[in-house]
Amino acid sequence: MIASNKAAGGGIAAPFPHLSVEGVTLQYKTKEHLVTACYRVDFNVLKSDRFVLLGPSGCGKSTLLKAIGGYMKPVEGKITLKGKEIGKPGPDRMMVFQEFDQLLPWKTVKQNVTFALTASGRLNAKAADERAMQYIEKVNLGKFADSYPHMLSGGMKARVAIARGMAMEPDILLMDEPFAALDALTRRKMQDELLQLWEGTKFTILFVTHSIPEAVKIGNRILLLTPHPGEVKGELNSNGSDHPDPKTGETLSERIHKLLFADEVEEAVHD
Amino acid sequence: MTDQSLVRPEFIRKTSATKSYGVVEKPLSLPERIYDLNWVRKCFIIVILAAAWQIYASHLNNVLLFPTLSETFQALIEGVRSGGLLKRAWFSLSLLLQGYALGLLFAAILTGVAIGTRIGQDFLETLTSMFNPLPAIALLPLSLLWFGLGNASLIFVLIHSVLWAVALNTHSGFKSVSQTMRMVGRNYGLSGISYIAKILIPAAFPSILTGLKIGWAFAWRTLIAAELVFGVSSGSGGLGWYIYEKKNQLEIPGVFAGLLSVIVIGLLVENLIFRAVEARTVRKWGMQS
Structure with missing residues (x-):
């Protein structure tokens, strides 16, 4: 069902899914409770997908991303990347976080990118330098290569984090609400830039967000999750523009909104 | 409907070209700089204090109680x-450096173990809460009994x-490293020693530096006090013993x-060494203002 629905957006019919999540249940312990973050979630990400996990807070989407990153183990089900089961964190799955402190403050922009490459043993110092500069140029930060993170604005920090993730040329780039801490204007700009970057290299993205407009804009495939615990509600295609459907007259975001909040009081949706 | 005359007209302006600004950036005047x-500023404070000392002491005019600054300088x-x-001074310093280096080594071992295991963490926390309040002096x-004169x-x-000062600060520094930064480090596939050295230590450096400074001050105080109490060993004593001797000779x-x-050495270490380290690390990284 999932594969046959695949349409636009660089959809290459892969023989097997690039990343596959099968019946994954995740639980974590707080001081008082054992919390089930998501329950038997299934989805497949194909190569070059811009796959979005969308849901209100508490649907376990960030926890799911952490599990894919290898930071926690599912209590049931399994996650495989290119056919291999995920064990521990590794540079084949680079993470981009929401927090500004994801950049190492004691390294310059360039060193932050090269450090990722050399620390993981991908490249030697010289090759890492070249690769880093290439990606820093790509995110238009060439002039700031020797600046320290505390001198940069929030949007620039997010760009460095993306450059760092892309420079590693990972199998999949995991983005955990990367633009949520940015102001609305910067956020919109970053979304455009991300899409441009994707046009250039067609890397595989798994993008977590709680904003419907962002999901519609970024994703070519959107997984909807319901909260407490997170369960799959549906999977939709998006072509990036939020035009009304000719048959129903309903836009994609209206459809998503209905699916997610059908039996709930209206919640504030922000851009 | 609103009255036509109350509607404010819209307008769009062309912003002025940069050149037409009077002042965009102007260097500060020399006194300001x-x-x-x-x-x-610090030297200024010291000069004021020195002047106050000199004036008060010459007013008191009692060398046995409070000599003037100039007399002190002469003696110096x-x-x-x-x-x-x-x-x-050198004797005291060399002893101090040995003790300091060994203290740092043990602190590194203890905190390293504490990071790795939960029981190690409990061990360190218990030990520091036991021994940190205990004055070294x-x-x-006991020390004299065990190791001799x-x-x-x-x-x-x-x-x-x-x-204990260094271990406590380093440990709390490690603990306050943000979850995101830890995840970033592990994302690169770092673990064990390289994870501690490349992520935890620089991330916790502000606290570690505070620990180093406090440790230095504690050590310096302890040493001078110990020399005052315990005096000479192996033929030559340190600064504490010098002070004690001079007092005995009135x-x-x-x-x-x-x-x-003692004060000058303390000031120099704090203001030259630690400040230089600070400027090259935490300040440059924007982790401390």
Whole structure:
């Protein structure tokens, strides 16, 4: 069902899914409770997908991303990347976080990118330098290569984090609400830039967000999750523009909104 | 409907070209820039304090109770010229450095173990809460019993004074490293020693530096106090012993000269060494203003 629905957006019919999540249940312990973050979630990400996990807070989407990153183990089900089961964190799955402190403050922009490459043993110092500069140029930060993170604005920090993730040329780039801490204007700009970057290299993205407009804009495939615990509600295609459907007259975001909040009081949706 | 006359007209302006601004950036005046220098302000405070000392002491006019600054300086120069004071200072410093280095080594081992295992963390927390409040000098009698009248017992006491302050600060620094930064480090596939060295230590560096400074001050105080109590060993004593000797000979300017050297060494280490380290690390990284 999932594969046959695949349409636009660089959809290459892969023989097997690039990343596959099968019946994954995740639980974590707080001081008082054992919390089930998501329950038997299934989805497949194909190569070059811009796959979005969308849901209100508490649907376990960030926890799911952490599990894919290898930071926690599912209590049931399994996650495989290119056919291999995920064990521990590794540079084949680079993470981009929401927090500004994801950049190492004691390294310059360039060193932050090269450090990722050399620390993981991908490249030697010289090759890492070249690769880093290439990606820093790509995110238009060439002039700031020797600046320290505390001198940069929030949007620039997010760009460095993306450059760092892309420079590693990972199998999949995991983005955990990367633009949520940015102001609305910067956020919109970053979304455009991300899409441009994707046009250039067609890397595989798994993008977590709680904003419907962002999901519609970024994703070519959107997984909807319901909260407490997170369960799959549906999977939709998006072509990036939020035009009304000719048959129903309903836009994609209206459809998503209905699916997610059908039996709930209206919640504030922000851009 | 609103009255037509109340509707404000819209307008769009062309912003002025940069050149037409009067002042965009202007260098500060010389006095402003001088006042901005940290060391200038600090030197100024020191000069005021020195002047107050000189005025009060000459007003008091009692060398046995409170010699003037100039008398103290004379004694200081005398002490340096005869070679005694510098040798004593060096003796104290070399002992201090040995104790400090060993203290840091033990602190590194303890915190390293504490990071790796939960029981190690409990061990460190229990030990620091037991020994940190215990004044190092209180261990001197025991230390003398165990290690005899020699440098070894002084170094033992010094280790005790450095170890807990540094371990406590380093450990709390490690604990306060943000979850995101930890995840970033593990994302690169770092683990074990390289994870500690490349992520945790630089991320916790502000706290570690505070620990180093506190440890240094504790060690310096402990050493001078220990020398005062315990005095000479292996033929030559340190600054503490110098102060004690001068007091016994009622050469009070000499006592002041000894104290002044203790202060000056403390100031130099704090303002030259630690400040330079700060400027090259935490300040440059924007982790401390």
